[in-house]
Amino acid sequence: MRFMLRSLVLTSAAFCATAAFAASKVVVTVPFNFESHGQAFPAGKYEVSLEMNKSVLKLSNLTNTSQSVDWLVSPADYTSMSPVLQMKFDDAGLSRELHTIQLGTRITPVLDAPIKGHDAGSSVVTAGGQ
Numbered sequence: 001m002r003f004m005l006r007s008l009v010l011t012s013a014a015f016c017a018t019a020a021f022a023a024s025k026v027v028v029t030v031p032f033n034f035e036s037h038g039q040a041f042p043a044g045k046y047e048v049s050l051e052m053n054k055s056v057l058k059l060s061n062l063t064n065t066s067q068s069v070d071w072l073v074s075p076a077d078y079t080s081m082s083p084v085l086q087m088k089f090d091d092a093g094l095s096r097e098l099h100t101i102q103l104g105t106r107i108t109p110v111l112d113a114p115i116k117g118h119d120a121g122s123s124v125v126t127a128g129g130q
Contacts, residue, residue, distance in 0.1 A: 025049040026085040026103060027062065028127045034089055036069065036098040036111055048085055048103050057101060057108055076107035083126035096123060 026048050034041050045062040050073070060068040088099040090112055097112035 024054075024104070026127050028085055028087070028125060030087070030125055032089075032096060032123075034096040034098055035092075039067075039069065041067065041098075048087070048101060050103055050106055054106055057103060057106060059101065071101070071108040071111070073103075073106040073108055076102050076105055078102075078105040085125075085127040087125040089123040089125070091123065 027045060028048065029045050030041075030043055032043050041061065042063075047058075047060045047062055049058050049060070050056070051058065051070075055072060056070050057073045058068055058070050084104060086100075086102045088101075089096040090099050092112075099112050100110060101108045
């Protein structure tokens with residue numbers, strides 16, 4: 001079954017660009033609550049950043065600074081026309097599950113397991129910039 005795609009395009013509140021125009025840190029507003037691995041995240045401002053070695057991506061809630069999570073990342077396709085940040089979510093009934101995060105040239109693995117036979121839609125939050 002095919003997934004329906006709905007997009008929310010958001011501008012970033014702040015980003016730090018590298019020489020290759022890929023960001024190492026972006027602040028973005030996610031306009032809805034979501035979950036990842038059973039952890040609930042409220043709608044709000046989040047900082048997405050790459051650690052110095054660019055192998056770990058960190059998602060931090062800027063309102064509740066104790067709420068953050070880290071993931072190992074791998075290389076991703078990225079061009080100067082790509083959004084700096086792309087967060088994909090799967091609609092799972094009354095909630096949204098974080099599917100992947102791509103920051104510039106780095107992307108997380110799939111973070112949620114699809115539910116068999118569930119024809120949920122998906123949402124995308126992006127932040128542009130150069």
